[in-house]
Every structure is written in structure tokens, then in C-alpha cells.
Amino acid sequence: MKVNFFDVKRQYDLIKDEINNRIIEIVESGAYVNGPAVKDLERDLAKYLNAKHVITVGNGTDALEIALKSIDIKPGDEVITTPFSFFATSEAIAIVGATPVFVDIDESNLTIDVKRIEEKITSKTKAILPVHIFGAAANMDEIMQLAKKYKLHVIEDAAQAIGTKYHGKMAGVLGDIACFSFYPTKNLGCYGDGGMIVTNDDKLASIVKALKVHGAGKDGCLARELLTGIKEEINNNEQVSDLYDPYKYYNYLIGYNSRLDSIQAGILDIKLKHLEEYNNRRREIAKKYNQGLMHINEISIPLYNEENSYHQFVILTSQKEALIKYMNDNGVGCANFYPVPLHLQKAFDYLNYHEGDLKIAEKICKQTVCLPIFPELTEKEINYVIEKVKEFFEV
Numbered sequence: 001m002k003v004n005f006f007d008v009k010r011q012y013d014l015i016k017d018e019i020n021n022r023i024i025e026i027v028e029s030g031a032y033v034n035g036p037a038v039k040d041l042e043r044d045l046a047k048y049l050n051a052k053h054v055i056t057v058g059n060g061t062d063a064l065e066i067a068l069k070s071i072d073i074k075p076g077d078e079v080i081t082t083p084f085s086f087f088a089t090s091e092a093i094a095i096v097g098a099t100p101v102f103v104d105i106d107e108s109n110l111t112i113d114v115k116r117i118e119e120k121i122t123s124k125t126k127a128i129l130p131v132h133i134f135g136a137a138a139n140m141d142e143i144m145q146l147a148k149k150y151k152l153h154v155i156e157d158a159a160q161a162i163g164t165k166y167h168g169k170m171a172g173v174l175g176d177i178a179c180f181s182f183y184p185t186k187n188l189g190c191y192g193d194g195g196m197i198v199t200n201d202d203k204l205a206s207i208v209k210a211l212k213v214h215g216a217g218k219d220g221c222l223a224r225e226l227l228t229g230i231k232e233e234i235n236n237n238e239q240v241s242d243l244y245d246p247y248k249y250y251n252y253l254i255g256y257n258s259r260l261d262s263i264q265a266g267i268l269d270i271k272l273k274h275l276e277e278y279n280n281r282r283r284e285i286a287k288k289y290n291q292g293l294m295h296i297n298e299i300s301i302p303l304y305n306e307e308n309s310y311h312q313f314v315i316l317t318s319q320k321e322a323l324i325k326y327m328n329d330n331g332v333g334c335a336n337f338y339p340v341p342l343h344l345q346k347a348f349d350y351l352n353y354h355e356g357d358l359k360i361a362e363k364i365c366k367q368t369v370c371l372p373i374f375p376e377l378t379e380k381e382i383n384y385v386i387e388k389v390k391e392f393f394e395v
């Protein structure tokens, strides 16, 4: 039997007619950028998350970079984050010129260890960037308390956590601003690249809207005032019409070109209607894996939790490499997230971290095996995966 680590085509086959019709509709409409499809999606996502502002962007990495810029993170600033994530989390901090300050993780849910944050706060610290890793929410209550005490911003990296809850509230509305990715294998994925920024803060929303379109127009003018205190008069007698927006060519900030295509927005809006059902199926699969594997002494499984959206199902074992090989030899795709903690990535050698600096993250990276988990997995496939893991450990 063959079980792929993921198979995005299966989901497409189930909603094919609806998706194909929508794509044709959008192509026929001629509105390919910032059209009604994008506005509809932003409205529907805001409702789903119970958030005030949803601003779509080109991808999750752009979302992080623009969010950091919106809170005015600059060279010389420090941003506290986790070493256990996808590279983009810390890359975005470095790209805006700030220094990522890595804090070790909590072994119980693999997110940033709040108890170790305070000792890393300096006069240069401007923000905390926790990641809801694999769909498990970071300990946001404690993080928000610390942020309040030290007047820091909190940016949630929720790229792996759309539909994750935390004490009943959606991930993405727990901090000041949040970033999501619609990369195809994420819990809500499009058929290419996409991302979004979510915030309840009107001021941050205005800045984000301006930054994603070259700091242009009326949004750009307002954003400049919010960021720098410099008030500009829009000195322009040309008329805005459906055909021509003269403000588009007045730029007030150095920004980005980061847009979600209308076609991707149309696809995402259809899939959003199924998201709860997809995430509940992930929870069901996680429960089955948990029940099937919890008795194996050689592995441990981070706590099963109904609020987790199970972007990944991870088991920890000291026999990582051998288990992945055994599963692959038996036709089961397993992933190695993440092989290197971020503080030890070559790209960050200039930060001078060494092996032994963040011991939990380093240990966890040597132990994680991610099993296939996507909503369309069949019972047969789930049972086969469980059987093969048990076989490896001879139980």
C-alpha cells in the first residue's frame, strides 16, 4: 500500500466542478487583481475568524515582513521568537534589518517557552513573534501579559493554524497582528501562493493596506502620518474614476507589491466553506493516531487537544531516521519537520549561536517524525500507517 505524505489533488477532485466554474467565471470577468473575488474572500475570512480587518497578500512570508514593518520594526531592534519553525518566521525579522532573538521551546506543545522570554527582553526588544506550530496554539495569555508589562507588540505566525482555537477564540485574533499562508499544503491552501494579515487594530490595518501596494495613494498618505507623524496634504486636483485612480501614482512609503490573485481568492472562498469540516477530519485522524500509538513506550506524542487544527501530526522518537526510512520503505511518506533549529541554520551563523544554547529545540529537532495527515485520508490508510509504526517498534 502507498500512502502519500499529502495529496492535494484528492481534495480538488471532490470540489472540482465548483472550482472549475469559479475559475472560468473570474477569468471571464476580467478582474484579475483586487477584484470583487478578493473583497468577498476578505469579508468571509473576517467573519470566520471574527476579526475586524483581513488583508490578503502574496504569500505568508510577505505577510510576516509587512506585519513587522507595520509595527515599525527597524535595524537595531530585537524581536523574540521561537527556534522551532519554518525558516520564514525568523527570515522576515532579519529581512527588515532587526535581530531575531531565539527563546527555547516548551516540550509539552513545542511552542515558545514563555518562562524563558522575560530574561531575553532588553531595551532593544520591540516585539514577540510566537508561532502556533503544527496547529497547536502558543501560550498566548502569558505572552500577552508579558507584552503588556514591557509594552511590546505581539505578531502571531498563524501560517499553520487557520481554525486553531485557544480558549475558544480563533488563532489570529489573539495578538496585535497575525500572519497566515495559503500555500497549497496548509489547512486552507490555494493553487499557488497566497497569504493574509489579520488585525483588529485600525491603525495597523491602514499601514498594512498601504505597504502592500507600494505605500501609494490615500492609504499611503495616512500610513505615513501614522508611522512618522508627518502629515502630508494630498495635493491633487485630478478626479478619481472607475477608469483611473490618480492617487495610485503618489507614493508616501517604501512598500511592496504583494497581492493575492482573484483566481486564488475565488478558490479559497470555496474551500473556506469546507474548512471546519476539513479541520474536524484532521482532529479525528489525530485522535485515531493517538489512540493507536499511545501505548508504544519508545515514542511520545504531544498532548492531543481538541482546539488544535492538526496541520501536522508529530510523534517524538529517538529513532527518527530509522523510523522515517522504515515508513518510506513501506510506502508511507513521512516528513522531517524540522531537521535544523533556526538558531543553528547556516544563514544565521552571524548571530553566533552554538549547539547547546537551546537544548529543548535541538533535542526535539532530532526526534520529530510527522505522519501523513490530510482530510481525505481513508480509514484503510490511517490503519496502515498505525500498523507500520507499531511494526517498527515491534508492538
Ligand SMILES: *Cc1c(COP(=O)(O)O)cnc(C)c1O
Pocket (backbone or CB within 6 Å): 059, 060, 061, 062, 085, 086, 088, 089, 131, 157, 159, 160, 180, 181, 182, 183, 193, 194, 195
Ligand atoms: C508556510 C509558513 C510560512 C511561510 O508561508 P509562505 O506562504 O510559504 O511564504 C511562515 N511561517 C510558517 C510557520 C509556515 O509554516
